[in-house]
Amino acid sequence: MRPEILFPLFAPARSLPGIGPRMEKLVEKLTGPNVVDLLWHLPSGLIDRRERPKISETKDGEIATMEVTIGLHVPARRKGLPYRIHIHDETGEMQLVFFNPRADYLARTFPEGAQRIISGRIDFYQGEPQMTHPDHVVALDEIEKLPLLEATYPLTAGLPQKSVQKAVSGALERVPELVEWQDTGWLAKKAYPSWRDAVLQAHRPQSLADLKPEAPARERLAFDEFLSNQLALGLVRLRMKKLPGREIAGDGHLRKKVVTALPFALTGAQSRALHDIDDDMRSPHRMLRLLQGDVGSGKTVVALLAMLNAVEAGYQAAMMAPTEILARQHYAALEPLCAEAGIKIALLTGRDKGRQRAQILQDAATRELDILVGTHSLFQADVAFHALALAVVDEQHRFGVHQRLELSGKGGKGTDVLVMTATPIPRTLTLTAYGDMEVSKLDEKPPGRKPVDTRAMPLEKLDDVVTAMRRALEAGAQVYWVCPLVEESDEVDAAAAEERYKHLRGIFGDSVALIHGRMKPAEKDAVMMRFEQGDARILVATTVIEVGVNVPNATVMVIEHAERFGLAQLHQLRGRVGRGAEKSTCLLLYASSLGETAAARIRIMRETEDGFRIAEEDLRLRGAGELLGTRQSGLPEFRIADAESQSDLLAAAYDDARMILERDPELETERGKALRTLLYLFERDEAIRYLRSG
Known part of the structure; x- marks a missing residue:
C-alpha cells in the first residue's frame, strides 16, 4: 500500500487551484494525471525582475521591468484596432498596447500622471519599443506584490504559463517532509539538500545556474x-x-560432438561467456543473463552449447526469435549441428497448423523433443514442455521485464533465461534497461571474418554504382540493395522498395528479387530461399533483412539514403555481408545535402567495425529513447534524470x-x-x- 504521507501527491491534478475540466486534460497531456507529475515538470526558464532598465535601455524580445509615469490614453478608433497608453521616464517614451480591453479597467489600473512598475515582453514596432498586455502592473507602494524571480515552464498548446505556475505553486504546498533515504555521507559529499528542499529549490530558481542539470537540487x-x-x-x-531453479550440469558429451563439428575454434570471449552461463545454470537459482554480441561474434553457437548443457542433464531447451524469418534461420543453422549430436530439434511458428502443430506440441509435452525453436508463439498457453530448463530469447529489446518473467515461468520449476542481442548496448542503457540481468559480452570475432570495405558515395553517382554492380555479378557475387526508410511505415517503405525493384529489374531482369514487411510470411520465405540458393542474385529489401539473414555468397551491400538510418541499424545491415571467404563491400549512398549528424554517422561507419564503439557513438548522437526505440524497448522514461549526460x-x-x-x-x-x-x-x-x- 502506498504510504499515507504520499496521498496528497497522488491526488488528481484537478484538485489543484485553477485546474478545471478543460485545463485538466491539457495538464495531463503535459505532465501526467497526478499532483506529483507537476513536481517532476521542472522549470526551463527564469524571469528576473530585480533589474530596472530605463526605456532607452530596453532590448527587443526581452522581458523588462520598469518604473514609469503613465501618460495619455488613446482608445481604439474602431473595432480590431488596439487601445494604446503612452508611458515615459526621464530617458524616453513608449506605448503599452491592449487588444479588446475593458476601458474602465485600464482607467483604474493606469491613471494618467501616476507612477507604476510594469513588467512584460518588449517588442520593437517600426523601430520603437512597445509592450503588449504587461504581465504585471503594481503601484510603487505595492512592490511586494511583484514576483522578483519567476520560474517559467515548458507548455503545451492552449495551456497558459500562468495556469501552470499556479498549479505548480499549489502542488508545492503539498510537498511533505519525508524520512531521508539517501546515505548521509553521500548527501554531505555532494552537498545535496533534503528531498523536500530539493523540490522547492528546483521550482524556485534564484539564477540561471539553478536551471542546469548539475545544480545540487536538480542533481x-x-x-x-x-x-x-x-x-x-x-x-x-x-x-x-x-525463485527456485534447477541445478543443471551436463557431462559435456553432446557439446564435444558439436564443438568437433564446428569449422573453427571457440574464441576466448565465447569460452568466457559459456563459463558464466555454466556457473549460473549450476546454481540452485534461476539464471537471467544477457549475452551481448556484435554482428558475427558467434552468439548462436554459445546459445546452442548452453542448450546442450540442459539436454545433457535430461531437460529441454527453447529458443525464441522476434520474427519468423529469424526463427527459420536459427533452425537452419542449428539443425545440422544437432544432427551431429543426435539431438531432436523442431521449429514452431504461427504458421504451423493442424496435425503438424499438434505433433510438435505432443513431442514437446512428452520429452520427445530436446530443443524447440520458434517465434513468440512459444508463449501461447497451449505450448507445454515436459521439462523446460533453459529459454534463449533472441533480440532482447522487443521483450520487456514482464515477458522475461513470463517465459521463465513456462517450465514449471523455474526456467533459466538467456537473452541474446546483436545490438551492442552502451553501459548506461545496459544499466537502465537490463539492470535486472547479469551481462556477458562477446567482443571478439571468430577467426577468418574479413573486414568489410565501407565506402560512401552521393546518390547522383547511382549509375556508377549499377556499373560496378554488374562487374561484381559477373564475378559471381550476390548483392543486397536496401531501400531507404521513408517513414516508420511498412506501406510507404514497401512502395520505395518496389520502385527501386522495378528500376533494377529493368536493367538486370529476373535475377532481381524483392522482399518487404508487407509481404506474407510464406512469400518472404520463398524470396529468401531463391536468394539463398543463388537463383536471385540481387535482393532489393526494406530493413526486414536487418537481423539474422545469412547468405555467405552475398558480398555487396548497397544502402540507399544511408543518412536516414541510425548508426546501429547501418552496422546491423553491414553485418549481412563479410560472412564468406570473399572480400565484401558496403556502399553507403547519401543525399548531397547531408546534415551534421548524418555526416558523423557515415564517417564513423567508415572508421570502425567495432559494434560497441558504434553503440556508444549512436547513443551520443541520437539519445537513449531513439536508440532502442523507447516504445518497444521497455526502456524506462526518466522524468528528471538523463541517462546519457x-x-x-x-x-x-x-x-x-x-x-x-x-x-x-x-x-x-x-x-x-x-x-x-x-x-x-x-x-x-x-x-x-x-x-x-x-
Missing part, C-alpha cells in the same frame, strides 16, 4: 530517480534469484542499489523503509510487490 532529484529505477530492477533480479550518477545509483540489496534485501531497516517510500514516489509499485512483507 539530487535525478539521483533519486536513478536510484528508484536501479532498486526496482535489483528487486526483480533478486526475485528471479529467489548523467551516466556517472546512474553508475553511482547502480552501485548504491546493489549494496543496499546485499545488506537489506527486504528493505526492512530504517533506511530500507524510507527507500520503499522512494519506490512509491517514482511509481515503481511493481517492485514493492516482490518484497515478502510489501
